Amino acid sequence: MTRAKFWSWVIFILGALYFLGPLLATVQFSLSIRRTGYSLDAYTNVLQSPAFQQTFTYSLLVGVAAIIVGLLIVVPAAYFVRLRAPQLRPIIEFVTLLPLIIPPIILVFGYIRLYNSSSILPLTNSDWGTNILLTLAYVALALPYMYRAVDTGLRTIDVQTLTEAANILGASTPTILIRVIFPNIIVAALSGAFLTLAIVIGEFTIASLLNRQAFGVYMQNVGANRAFEPAALAVISFVITWAAMGAIQLLARFAPKTQRI
């Protein structure tokens, strides 16, 4: 074994300790709710609590809504930029960078100031209005990832030929988008969707400041009041993140590609 290889192993093992240590500790902690022996009580406590079920369902629904809204605004924009309006690309790409530059807490602070009860569009006035505002906030958070995923999907298919073929057959632009383009980029769109879900499912700042009973807010509450249940929640969250990332990798194998001749 060369010296370089030896040090590579040392670094890799140190890294593994730092990254796997907290995971092991969390699993161990989550199982230690009884004084003697391990048990899954912390998990059953969490999973059976109505608050968990309600907040998790709520966050899941908001996440799915954000994905749908995100796709509705991103797919047409990315399609037209790629096909007919490349001069708009710099503007669109600048916009997709904004959510990475503006911290979420600034975004929600702006929303609260702008869409409060005395404004033109008083979204925070009603429950539904606030739900919509939270959904749109999540669309904004996921915008960079969603746009990139869809744009990558469009790059792998021959948008121009598909559009021309559909045009010749008499399809209108909405038909082309829904029945020709979207089915071809569905895999890319799904990886954007899973990443969106991973980002928003446990989101705390925006949900908390909009007073929504979301999963992230519930987790924070549990963390402030319980000892072992938070560890169980951390394990559950890690599994969800891992599943979302795993799904993206799995999907990549099924991505359709049109051959350019």
Added chain:
Amino acid sequence: MSSDADTVVKTIVAPASAGVAPASGSPLARLAGLRWGDYLGVAPFLVFAVLFLIVPTAWLVIGAFQARDGSFTLQNLIDLGTPQIISSFWISIRVSVASAVMGAIAGLILALAVIRGRLPEGIRSAVLTFSGVASQFAGIPLAFAFIATLGRLGLVTVGLRLVGFDIYRAGFNLLSFWGLTLTYCYFQIPLMVLIIAPAIDGLKREWSEAAATLGATPIQFWRYVGLPVLWPNLLGTLSLLFANAFGAIATAYALTGSSLNIVPILLYAQIRGDVLNNPGLGAALALGMIVIAALANIVYLVIRTRAERWLK
């Protein structure tokens, strides 16, 4: 094998480079010209961006220069000079710098070891995949994980106490500057690995072989070839990691409550209950955060654009 892991890399990291992607003109656009329908397709996106990204942020920026009666004032910015606010900015900047520097160095070393260290096949893709997950594993659950590890009853704390070393008696506290920095590294290091991996792949084998043929030692190779090539990327990523930590709040909030007064937590308390007793001051606080985060990102984008040359 590694292509799967690279998919995750692209999905997560790609937005960061979106601003420097070359604009590719499609021939059809030049032939057909633009029609109204084309703008209609882009319109929902632009309307959304204006209403839910640009105007809310601009509103805060304007608010920072408004007195209670709506007239123009610089008083809000001057009022930022209280000891409480200055110290919160200072601790935020320190945590962000420390976690960015530690994350960047550790991430670089880890990425180098994994990609160029001749470790067994599979380790590279395993590390990149894990980095994809860990870089997204932030917020509340991350705080829980570190409490279970290094909190007063955490596994590592208790384990070390059993062998006679009490880290808390030795001065460590998870709810402190170093505790928060160490926790932030959990998402900073993986992010660094994901961003720097393509740059390390860009270091061609031929370069080190050429250097070796000319009689250079590995240290000389890194000093005169490797690091200078990676340098712009390193600096750029550093500012991205800084911005990443600077805007984060959930982890710190769940970890320390309000005992560690970083700027986002102060702003959170201000939005919740106007603790500064002045809405204009809240907006000024937000302006301060926007300016610092934007500066860090601009540095990143500028450096990254220049660094792209080496990766071609």
